[in-house]
Amino acid sequence: MLKNRLLLGLAVIVGVLAACTKPEVYDANAQLAIDEAIIKDWAAKHGATFTRDDSGLYYRILTPGTGANDIAATDTLTVEYEGRLMTDSIFSKATADNQFKFIRNSVMPGWEIGLNLIKPGGKIELLVPSLLAYRNYVTPGVPANSVLYFNISYKKVAKKVDKTK
Template sequence: MLKNRLLLGIAVIVGILAACTKPEVYDENAQFEIDETIIKDWATAKKVTLVKDTSGLYYKIDTLGTGADDRNATDTLTVEYEGRLMTDSVFSKATADNPFKFIRESVMPGWRIGLSLIKPGGRIELLVPSKLAYRNYPTPGVPANSVLHFVIDYKKVAKKVDK
């Protein structure tokens, strides 16, 4: 009985001490430097030439696309894509049978920036540093501070119709 109380007391103390530890401070600039090294190393290993946007997004346009590019923030875009971690494991994808439809302003900054570089019918490869993706917040299948690799086929844009 005394042994159980002692173990319980130790467990409570450890729990309190663990709750009192100072959380790690997120340093966006330091993390971006880490992300940039990861992206550059990946590009070198894959022998891929990427362009760096002023935001820090790395990309390669495979096909520019055609047609009018008069989309705005409230239009619905349709894409097919594959999202990979830098380990090459797929964490998300949308196919022709099940495309991803979204309002442009509702997606991560890396996608907004990347999709503004191409038109419907275009294809772009994005290497998204964590500050333009999910930052230091883990999401299902994606650890915190992850650099993300997307290949996106931009299919079409549907203009919002005001009623």
């Protein structure tokens, strides 16, 4: 009985001490520097040249697309894409048989920035630093602080219909 109480007391003390540890602080600037080194190595390994915008997103426009690019934050976009980790393993994709439809302002910042660079019918490759993707959060198939590669074909945009008129 005394032994069980001592073990329980010890377990409580260890639990309290573990709960008091300070969580790791996310340093966006330090992570961006790490991510940029990864991006440059990956691009060199693949013999590819990307343009860097002010946000830190690296992109390569394959086809600019046509038409107007006056996309509102609430418009629905349809794309086909392939998402890869820097190990070149595919973690997500949407094909012609299963296109990805989303409201423009509901995706990661890297996608919002990148898709603003092309028009419907366009194709773009993105190297997205973790700051513009999932940051230090783990998502299915994607470890924390992952740099991501996307090859995106922008199929169409559907304007949001104002039902109040």
